[in-house]
Amino acid sequence: GAGVSQSPSNKVTEKGKDVELRCDPISGHTALYWYRQSLGQGLEFLIYFQGNSAPDKSGLPSDRFSAERTGGSVSTLTIQRTQQEDSAVYLCASRQTGGANTGELFFGEGSRLTVL
Amino acid sequence: QQQVKQSPQSLIVQKGGISIINCAYENTAFDYFPWYQQFPGKGPALLIAIRPDVSEKKEGRFTISFNKSAKQFSLHIMDSQPGDSATYFCAASGSGSARQLTFGSGTQLTVLP
Numbered sequence: 612g613a614g615v616s617q618s619p620s621n622k623v624t625e626k627g628k629d630v631e632l633r634c635d636p637i638s639g640h641t642a643l644y645w646y647r648q649s650l651g652q653g654l655e656f657l658i659y660f661q662g663n664s665a666p667d668k669s670g671l672p673s674d675r676f677s678a679e680r681t682g683g684s685v686s687t688l689t690i691q692r693t694q695q696e697d698s699a700v701y702l703c704a705s706r707q708t709g710g711a712n713t714g715e716l717f718f719g720e721g722s723r724l725t726v727l
Numbered sequence: 728q729q730q731v732k733q734s735p736q737s738l739i740v741q742k743g744g745i746s747i748i749n750c751a752y753e754n755t756a757f758d759y760f761p762w763y764q765q766f767p768g769k770g771p772a773l774l775i776a777i778r779p780d781v782s783e784k785k786e787g788r789f790t791i792s793f794n795k796s797a798k799q800f801s802l803h804i805m806d807s808q809p810g811d812s813a814t815y816f817c818a819a820s821g822s823g824s825a826r827q828l829t830f831g832s833g834t835q836l837t838v839l840p
Contacts, residue, residue: 644827652832652833653830653831653833654771655830656828667827704770715761715773715776716773718770718771718772720769720770721770
């Protein structure tokens with residue numbers, strides 16, 4: 612597709628359940644980011660993937676959060692044993708690297724997670 | 728530690744007026760300062776960006792003013808329109824391949840018709 616695609620767009624789950632959020636970046640973008648946006652708040656960095664390098668996990672808030680990126684393309688963010696404070700919009704972004712890199716991040720529309 | 732402080736949290740402007748949003752940063756290694764615009768239900772989208780080798784950048788009605796010594800930068804929206812009503816985020820990042828953007832907390836702009 613032309614843009615960053617995220618699914619599901621909305622997810623309601625019960626406390627304690629595991630959830631998986633998917634991100635399909637723009638074709639050819641080797642850098643991929645996950646951010647979290649809580650209601651009325653800014654964007655909180657979670658994790659960053661760049662090519663085959665080890666991901667930067669420095670923003671993950673707890674060990675209940677994990678992410679993987681398969682084949683350098685699609686990424687999945689997994690939240691285990693969800694808590695009510697995990698309720699937020701999870702945004703994925705991708706970026707070109709190399710000579711065409713302008714620094715611009717292209718965001719998806721996000722996955723809104725509600726933990727009851 | 729909040730590395731990018733943004734104000735105001737919300738702003739109401741009359742159509743045709745000037746909207747001004749301010750940001751301050753702490754990390755002197757930052758060298759890229761973008762502004763993102765977000766409409767409800769959408770992801771943020773790049774609006775305009777500046778690097779510290781210039782003090783001002785203008786694109787249409789949108790201008791970034793940058794003060795390196797004060798570690799501050801601001802977004803000016805001239806002739807504000809109702810269609811500009813959105814949430815605006817300033818951000819900053821350092822050099823290198825990571826470019827992890829650190830975002831401000833956002834400003835909800837409402838332009839009254």
